[in-house]
Amino acid sequence: MMRRPSKSGAPATGGRKLKPSTLMMGHGYDPRLSEGALKPPIFLTSTFAFESAEAGKRFFEQVTGRRPGGTEGLVYSRFNGPDQEILEDRLGVWEEAEDALSFSSGMAAIATVLLTLVGTGDVIVHSSPLYAATETLIRQVLGRFGVRFVDFPAGADRPEIERVLAEAASLGQIALVYLESPANPTNALVDVEAVKAARDALPARPDGTRPPIVIDNTFLGPLWAKPLQQGADIVVYSLTKYAGGHSDLVAGGALGSLAMIEPVRATRNVIGTILDPHSSWMLLRSLETLELRMTRAGENAAKVCAFLQGHPKVERVNYLGFLPEGSRQADIWRRHCTGAGSTFSVYLKGGEREAFAFLDALEIAKLAVSLGGTETLASHPASMTHLSVPDTRKAALDISDNLVRISVGVEDADDLIADLAQALEAC
Ligand SMILES: Cc1ncc(COP(=O)(O)O)c(C=O)c1O
Secondary structure (H helix, E strand, C coil): EEEECCCCCCCCEEEEEECCCHHHHCCCCHHHCCCCCCCCCCCCCCCCCCHHHHHHHHHHHHHHHCCCCCCCCCCECCCCCEEEEHHHHHHHHHHHCCCEEECCCCCHHHHHHHHHCCCCEEEEEEEEECCCCHHHHHHHHCCCCCCCEEEEEEECCHHHHHHHHHHHHHCCCCEEEECCCCCCCCCCCCHHHHHHHHHHHCCCCCCCCCEEEECCCCCCCCCCCCHHHHHHCCCEEEECCCCCCCCCCCCCEECHHHHHHHHHCCCCCCCCCCHHHHHHHHHHHHHHHHHHHHHHHHHHHHHHHHHHHHHEEEEEECCCCCHHHHHHHHHHHHEEEEEEEEEEEEEEECHHHHHHHHHHHHCCEEEECCCCCCEEEEHHHHHCCCCCHHHHHHHEEEEEEEEEECCCCCCCHHHHHHHHHHHHHHH
16 A cells, blocks of 8 residues: 555645644545545554555565665554554654654553663663653663663753763663653653753764663643753653543654654564554544643643642642742753643642542542543552652652642633632541
8 A cells, every 4th residue: 555645734834834733633644545534534454455566575675674764655554554654743743853653552652762772781871750660661671681770860960960871881881861851740850951961972882873862751742842852862752641631542652853763663563562543543633632632731730739839738839830930940941841731749738648638539630640631630649659669769759648649631720729629628
């Protein structure tokens, strides 16, 4: 099956470069290829018929990397498919990435990227803390293959990052620098520009390259942070969160230059971590309202946090909109971000008893982990997502028993405030 260039969704109209929110309606899809269907059908097929044996041979040469330049046709659904390709074209638009890939989960994206970049005996340098499964993947799974790691705190400055890079270089070849910003649940931002400056100052590896910077942009992307612009080489996503946005699918993504993404695609082709056509189609639908949803959630979070901040039963609110003027974190935020997000931490006065009473009393907000959905969710990191984190590390990360994590959705802000107010009465 050959793909023809798409006519609809051209990136410019009358000389005007179109915005992502416009391109989400048609970019990468040509209705003429699908009986004129306005929306892309879900292509439930495991394989694609070749027009000739010669075409089949050429496609396989491309899929296996014998012929450079990527694949021009569809071959087999472990490699690619129309729904995934439209989704990938549209994902790339948000961060002006040359190339993008879809995965069966955020962890599938992260694991595929790491498997592509890491070799036995290599060292991974990462910001801390990371999403728990990412930390387990690096420390325990890759650790079994002789991969080591060194970490630095999310808010570190350039000299601190340089010290950690030097320590890592003394242990072995640095495979990559892996970042997550903002960190969960502290909301500490990583200075990607400082990481890039420190990485660029490293001596080149034997092949002339320097370790790539990979960043998990799940919490603020793709609307409020675009780390490729600050020097990251690959951006990874749990698309399960804001991009999917309705808490009804699990998916992942990776974005970057053609040169960075091509080897990741080759790994994905081998291990089969691509997203399925149905979830890809659901994500296409989600992306049409991404800007609307994230904008509304961000506005709601600002109102909710303003209410919580002044409440007598609240000790403090860790929200990116409240970073102290003149602080280093505020400086990173100003250079890297265009919004404060809608996921934040609230420290209640008291301990686990008060936090549980508050959570149990919520009527609109749901008691569940995850974030970025249309509905507001609240959870208790110390006893849920971060239960297995050792107490000393919990203390260092400020994951205390009075901490409640909230991801605000797109409901009416005053209804949410009324719900939080009555739940605070109960604690
Ligand atoms: C920051 C971050 N990265 C990665 C993941 C993993 O994504 P998934 O659950 O889609 O595999 C999550 C999930 O909560 C996350 O919060």
